[in-house]
Amino acid sequence: MRELTYAEALREALRQTMHADPTVFMIGEDIGVYGGAFGVSAGLIDEFGPERIIDTPISEAALTGACIGAALTGMRPVGEIQFMDFITLAMEQLVLQAAKIRFMFGGKAKVPFVLRTPAGSGTGAAAQHSQSLENWFVHVPGLKVVMPSTPYDAKGLLRAAIYDDNPVIFVEHKLLYKTKGYVPEEPYEIPLSQSKVVREGTDLTIVATSIMVQRSLQAAEILAQVGIQVEVIDPRTLKPLDMNPIVASVKKTGRVMVVHEAVKTGGFGGEVVARIMESEAFDYLEAPVRRLAGLDIPIPYNRTLESHAVPQVDNIVDEARKLVRGGY
Amino acid sequence: MTTIIETSNYPAYLQEWGQEKALDLLRKMLLIRAFEEKAEELYALGQVHGTMHLSIGQEASAVGASLPLRPTDYLLNHHRGHGHCLSWHGSNVDLMMAEFLGKETGYCRGRGGSMHIANVESNNLGANGIVGGGIPIAVGVGLSIKLRKTDQVVLVVFGDGATNEGAFHESLNMASIWKLPVIYYIENNQYAMSMPVKKAFNIERLSQRACAYGIPGVSVDGNDLFSVYEAVKEAANRARSGHGPTLVEALTYRWRGHSKSDRQAYRTREEVKAWQKKDPIKRFAKKIGLDEKALDDLQQEARKRIEQAVAFAESSPEPDVATIMEGVYA
Numbered sequence: 001m002r003e004l005t006y007a008e009a010l011r012e013a014l015r016q017t018m019h020a021d022p023t024v025f026m027i028g029e030d031i032g033v034y035g036g037a038f039g040v041s042a043g044l045i046d047e048f049g050p051e052r053i054i055d056t057p058i059s060e061a062a063l064t065g066a067c068i069g070a071a072l073t074g075m076r077p078v079g080e081i082q083f084m085d086f087i088t089l090a091m092e093q094l095v096l097q098a099a100k101i102r103f104m105f106g107g108k109a110k111v112p113f114v115l116r117t118p119a120g121s122g123t124g125a126a127a128q129h130s131q132s133l134e135n136w137f138v139h140v141p142g143l144k145v146v147m148p149s150t151p152y153d154a155k156g157l158l159r160a161a162i163y164d165d166n167p168v169i170f171v172e173h174k175l176l177y178k179t180k181g182y183v184p185e186e187p188y189e190i191p192l193s194q195s196k197v198v199r200e201g202t203d204l205t206i207v208a209t210s211i212m213v214q215r216s217l218q219a220a221e222i223l224a225q226v227g228i229q230v231e232v233i234d235p236r237t238l239k240p241l242d243m244n245p246i247v248a249s250v251k252k253t254g255r256v257m258v259v260h261e262a263v264k265t266g267g268f269g270g271e272v273v274a275r276i277m278e279s280e281a282f283d284y285l286e287a288p289v290r291r292l293a294g295l296d297i298p299i300p301y302n303r304t305l306e307s308h309a310v311p312q313v314d315n316i317v318d319e320a321r322k323l324v325r326g327g328y
Numbered sequence: 329m330t331t332i333i334e335t336s337n338y339p340a341y342l343q344e345w346g347q348e349k350a351l352d353l354l355r356k357m358l359l360i361r362a363f364e365e366k367a368e369e370l371y372a373l374g375q376v377h378g379t380m381h382l383s384i385g386q387e388a389s390a391v392g393a394s395l396p397l398r399p400t401d402y403l404l405n406h407h408r409g410h411g412h413c414l415s416w417h418g419s420n421v422d423l424m425m426a427e428f429l430g431k432e433t434g435y436c437r438g439r440g441g442s443m444h445i446a447n448v449e450s451n452n453l454g455a456n457g458i459v460g461g462g463i464p465i466a467v468g469v470g471l472s473i474k475l476r477k478t479d480q481v482v483l484v485v486f487g488d489g490a491t492n493e494g495a496f497h498e499s500l501n502m503a504s505i506w507k508l509p510v511i512y513y514i515e516n517n518q519y520a521m522s523m524p525v526k527k528a529f530n531i532e533r534l535s536q537r538a539c540a541y542g543i544p545g546v547s548v549d550g551n552d553l554f555s556v557y558e559a560v561k562e563a564a565n566r567a568r569s570g571h572g573p574t575l576v577e578a579l580t581y582r583w584r585g586h587s588k589s590d591r592q593a594y595r596t597r598e599e600v601k602a603w604q605k606k607d608p609i610k611r612f613a614k615k616i617g618l619d620e621k622a623l624d625d626l627q628q629e630a631r632k633r634i635e636q637a638v639a640f641a642e643s644s645p646e647p648d649v650a651t652i653m654e655g656v657y658a
């Protein structure tokens with residue numbers, strides 16, 4: 001079985017779609033010779049040249065607008081925002097333009113582009129380079145939000161996102177770039193809006209996103225040793241969200257915890273939990289629903305503080321144990 | 329627009345300052361270099377978690393820009409800001425090193441790190457992780473000075489890359505129409521990460537952009553402390569006397585990569601070497617008539633001082649995890 005890193009898997013998806021489809025191009029800061037801040041586009045400029053791997057000045061609003069304009073006129077751009085934090089500089093173009101154009105124009109236009117961006121803490125980059133802002137975009141009708149947690153999903157979801165006819169915010173995680181996993185060589189798509197059960201279990205459902213899927217799987221291993229069987233679900237696409245596997249799982253386990261890195265208040269967990277409460281799974285709940293998420297603070301620089309600011313494997317194990325064995 | 333390649337007024341400045349002050353300026357540049365060389369070493373040893381942006385080769389730009397300003401003035405710094413922070417009035421290298429190592433005794437109690445070092449007590453309003461992030465804030469600082477009717481000024485430092493953010497343009501225009509006491513200081517080190525200025529701009533000098541806002545723009549040799557001093561001094565005088573902002577461009581070069589992880593595939597070794605010949609420290613030492621031996625001695629002194637700073641930082645406590653929720657709100 002061929003293994004690739006998450007970064008390589010993304011690169012392969014980009015390379016394959018760009019070879020097959022001349023309307024696909026990349027645009028972003030330092031994505032050419034530099035290869036992107038995290039190396040995702042390394043070497044692509046040699047293959048596709050500076051006309052399709054476009055380095056921009058430091059102008060996030062304009063590069064996002066460039067994606068929108070090109071998408072409106074027949075192209076399928078893949079933009080890169082170097083760190084998710086800097087997407088704040090592109091908010092107007094994303095939220096007021098990209099998200100609304102199709103609807104405002106009575107469905108007569110489409111804006112098919114992907115904006116890739118690395119999120120997350122764990123690199124010591126402190127408060128302005130470590131955020132997980134995905135839920136801001138979940139809040140905006142017209143945008144799709146995708147967050148892969150494995151190399152396999154990264155490749156298949158990126159291809160699907162590129163061929164989707166809507167603006168897609170594609171959130172990668174810095175600590176996942178070097179993780180390895182099975183990735184088929186041939187092109188494939190993983191449809192957007194399909195949540196995936198990544199581990200089956202009977203005692204507790206964990207809904208986790210991005211790197212927290214990996215941490216939850218590690219926690220599940222540890223919990224299995226003390227007889228707690230955890231089911232782990234990765235929504236993969238946060239918006240539009242596929243609730244079916246989650247509802248089915250909660251009906252089976254009667255307990256649910258949502259784990260994400262973004263701060264808890266106003267985070268994605270609140271949405272998932274609310275939807276569970278509104279669903280038929282409500283009657284099956286045997287314990288209060290839980291959210292395990294980032295603390296409501298900016299990410300600190302100090303290494304120890306930084307690791308305490310977001311859920312780690314130990315925290316997931318502790319919370320899960322309390323939820324299953326009592327304590328809540 | 330004027331382009332000052334290198335001021336010829338330096339003998340007059342030297343006379344004005346006297347040799348002791350000139351030596352102090354040299355000491356400051358050496359301290360900055362020693363700090364950053366040590367930072368690099370600690371990083372290589374795995375003792376630093378995070379990133380950093382070294383300004384080695386840009387020391388004259390930092391020391392020269394603070395020099396004409398008063399302790400009551402303000403500084404807004406950027407990510408490549410170790411030099412400006414150390415140059416600013418009242419800076420303490422121990423607290424800087426402690427912050428760099430993430431310690432509770434650091435300037436930001438270990439919460440900010442290299443990219444966010446601030447010394448608010450001394451009107452150093454902080455470095456910034458966001459390219460161009462400080463530029464609009466300078467409008468507010470200038471506005472506050474104007475409303476409070478003091479004769480302070482604000483120096484806002486940023487790179488060539490930052491001038492391509494929209495906020496730069498909005499801010500210069502506002503500062504211009506309101507005649508705010510702001511010194512916009514571009515440290516043009518020829519690259520924004522991998523983007524060379526030649527590919528990012530269709531103008532010869534970034535100071536030309538001042539035209540669009542009806543303010544003076546000036547480009548200076550950023551590796552010559554005297555030239556930087558002269559330009560910023562003039563801008564400060566203008567600001568203090570109510571004539572509004574100036575755009576100053578200091579032409580310099582970063583010797584190291586952009587940050588910790590940079591293969592520097594976008595430039596040649598020859599180019600780097602050519603700029604290293606314009607070493608701002610050696611140039612200044614020469615102009616003040618110092619021989620190599622004397623310069624060497626001062627360099628050793630600076631390195632010793634940095635060792636003390638490291639010792640202070642290393643013996644300082646880590647932040648207490650129990651305080652993690654503190655400091656978000658006032």
Ligand SMILES: Cc1ncc(C[n+]2csc(CCOP(=O)(O)OP(=O)(O)O)c2C)c(N)n1
Nearest residue numbers: 086408457458459487488489490519520521
């Ligand atoms: C808004 C924003 N975009 C991108 C970045 C990533 N980044 C950090 S420094 C840098 C280059 C900045 O170049 P310049 O302004 O010339 O300053 P220099 O690093 O050369 O001193 C980039 C792209 C950022 N920190 N903030």
Ligand SMILES: [Mg+2]
Nearest residue numbers: 487488519520
């Ligand atoms: Mg630069």
